[in-house]
Amino acid sequence: MTTIRVPLGERSYAVHLGAGLRRRVAELLPASHTARGRRFLLAADTAVPESFSSAVAKSLSEAGARAVDAVQVPSGEASKCVAVLAALWDAAAAARLDRGDVMVAIGGGVAGDVVGFAAATYMRGIAFVQMPTTVLAMVDSSVGGKTGINLDAGKNLVGAVHQPIAVIADTDALATLPIGEHRSGLAEVVKAAVLADAELFARLAAEPAALLDARSAALATAMARAIGIKADVVSRDEHERGERAVLNLGHTIGHALEAELGYGTIRHGEAVAVGMIAEGHIATALGTGWTAEDQRALEALLRAIGLPIAVALPEGPDPVIARTALDKKARGGEVRYALPHRIGHATPGHPVPAEAARAALRRVALP
Ligand SMILES: NC(=O)c1ccc[n+]([C@@H]2O[C@H](COP(=O)([O-])OP(=O)(O)OC[C@H]3O[C@@H](n4cnc5c(N)ncnc54)[C@H](O)[C@@H]3O)[C@@H](O)[C@H]2O)c1
Ligand SMILES: [Zn+2]
Numbered sequence: 001m002t003t004i005r006v007p008l009g010e011r012s013y014a015v016h017l018g019a020g021l022r023r024r025v026a027e028l029l030p031a032s033h034t035a036r037g038r039r040f041l042l043a044a045d046t047a048v049p050e051s052f053s054s055a056v057a058k059s060l061s062e063a064g065a066r067a068v069d070a071v072q073v074p075s076g077e078a079s080k081c082v083a084v085l086a087a088l089w090d091a092a093a094a095a096r097l098d099r100g101d102v103m104v105a106i107g108g109g110v111a112g113d114v115v116g117f118a119a120a121t122y123m124r125g126i127a128f129v130q131m132p133t134t135v136l137a138m139v140d141s142s143v144g145g146k147t148g149i150n151l152d153a154g155k156n157l158v159g160a161v162h163q164p165i166a167v168i169a170d171t172d173a174l175a176t177l178p179i180g181e182h183r184s185g186l187a188e189v190v191k192a193a194v195l196a197d198a199e200l201f202a203r204l205a206a207e208p209a210a211l212l213d214a215r216s217a218a219l220a221t222a223m224a225r226a227i228g229i230k231a232d233v234v235s236r237d238e239h240e241r242g243e244r245a246v247l248n249l250g251h252t253i254g255h256a257l258e259a260e261l262g263y264g265t266i267r268h269g270e271a272v273a274v275g276m277i278a279e280g281h282i283a284t285a286l287g288t289g290w291t292a293e294d295q296r297a298l299e300a301l302l303r304a305i306g307l308p309i310a311v312a313l314p315e316g317p318d319p320v321i322a323r324t325a326l327d328k329k330a331r332g333g334e335v336r337y338a339l340p341h342r343i344g345h346a347t348p349g350h351p352v353p354a355e356a357a358r359a360a361l362r363r364v365a366l367p
Helices: 021-028 050-062 082-094 109-124 135-141 171-176 179-196 198-206 217-236 243-248 251-261 268-286 292-305 318-324 354-364
Strands: 002-006 013-018 039-045 066-073 102-107 127-132 146-151 154-161 166-170 336-342 345-351
Touching (some): 013 021, 013 217, 021 050, 021 127, 021 171, 039 050, 039 082, 039 109, 050 066, 050 102, 066 082, 066 109, 082 146, 109 127, 109 135, 109 146, 109 154, 127 135, 135 179, 135 217, 154 251, 166 171, 171 217, 179 198, 179 217, 179 268, 179 336, 179 345, 198 217, 198 292, 243 251, 243 336, 251 268, 251 336, 251 354, 268 292, 268 336, 318 354
Parallel strands (some): 013 166, 039 102, 102 127, 127 166
Antiparallel strands (some): 002 013, 146 154, 336 345
16 A cells, blocks of 8 residues: 655645555544544445445444445436535435534545535535545545536536545556546546656656556556645645646646537547647647657657547637637636646646647647
C-alpha cells in the first residue's frame, strides 16, 4: 500500500492506494470516525460487484461502526442529477445519519461526484470517504474535493468543494473495469506527467503495455505519482484561484470535443488525449517552448496506450472552438488554456487566439 497525504490544514487527508484495501477500510480511517455506533451510508455504482461493498461493510462492522444498507447509484453520467442526489439525501435521512456520520462513495467519478455533493449538502455537510473504482477516479476525481452534478445546460454546473476525510483506492476493483475505461483513465496519468514530471513520463513511455494490466506494479507506481501531483497542486490552490487550472491541460479542447461529438460518443480520457495533442500544437505555435520532439513523444505514448490522437470532425473546427468559449473556466468570455512548455512543465492562464485553436484542430481532424 502507498499513502499520499493531501495537506490542507485541518482538512488534510490521506489517499491510500493498494490491493485488498476494501477489507481494511476501518483501520485506514481516522479513528474519530470509526467510533462505536457511527453510521456509514455506503453508496455504490451498480457496476461495482456487490462483494466489494459487502467487504467494506464487514470491515466497518467488525470495528464496531454501523454500515447502513448500500444505496445504488446507477451506472453512467446521467446519475449526476437531482433525482439521484435526492435519493441519497432521503437514504441518509431514513438511516438517521447525523453530523457525526459518514457517507462512502464507491465507484468512478460519477459516484464520487454525486455522493460527495450529497455529503457536502446533507445537514450542511457531513464527512465522506471516496472509494474510487476506476483509474480516472483513483488518480483524479477522488482527490481535491470537487463534487457536483450536471444540468441540462452543461456538466458540473452545480457543486461544492467538499474534501473527503480519506480516499481509499483498492486496486483490485480495476480487475472488472472495462479496458476502454481503464485506457481512458490513463490519459489523466499522462496529463500529470506532462504537466509536472518528466521522469514519470519516461517511465510510462518505457513500459506502456504494463499500464494496461490492472495488477501491475508499473500501474500502481504511476497512479501513486499522478495522485501525488494532483495532491500537490490542490494543496497549493484548493479553490482554483490560479495554479489549480493547470490540471485543465488537454481539457479546454477535450471538454469542447466531448460536448460537440456528444457525451457517450467519445470517452472523457479519449477527448483529453486528443485535446492534449491539439493544445501541444497551440503551445508550439505560441512559442511556449513545446517542441515538435515533445509532441512526437506525447503522440507515441498515447498511441502505445491505445488512446486516440486524432478525431473525426465532420463539422470542422469552428463548432468546437465555439464550445471552448462556453467552458465554465472561461472568464468574461475569454478562454484561458493550460499549455505545456516541455514534458514535465505546464502553466495555466494562456489566452489563445481563435486562429491558433483552429489551426491546431485541423491538425487533429481525421481526413
Ligand atoms: N471531481 C473531480 O475533480 C473530477 C475530476 C475528473 C472527472 N470528474 C468526473 O468524473 C466522471 C468520470 O469518471 P469515470 O471516468 O470514473 O466514470 P464513471 O464513474 O462513469 O465510471 C466509468 C464506467 O465504469 C463503470 N465502473 C466503475 N467502476 C467499475 C468497476 N470497478 N468495475 C466495472 N465497472 C466499473 C461505471 O459504471 C461506468 O460505466 C465525470 O462525471 C467527470 O465529470 C470529476
Ligand atoms: Zn479529466
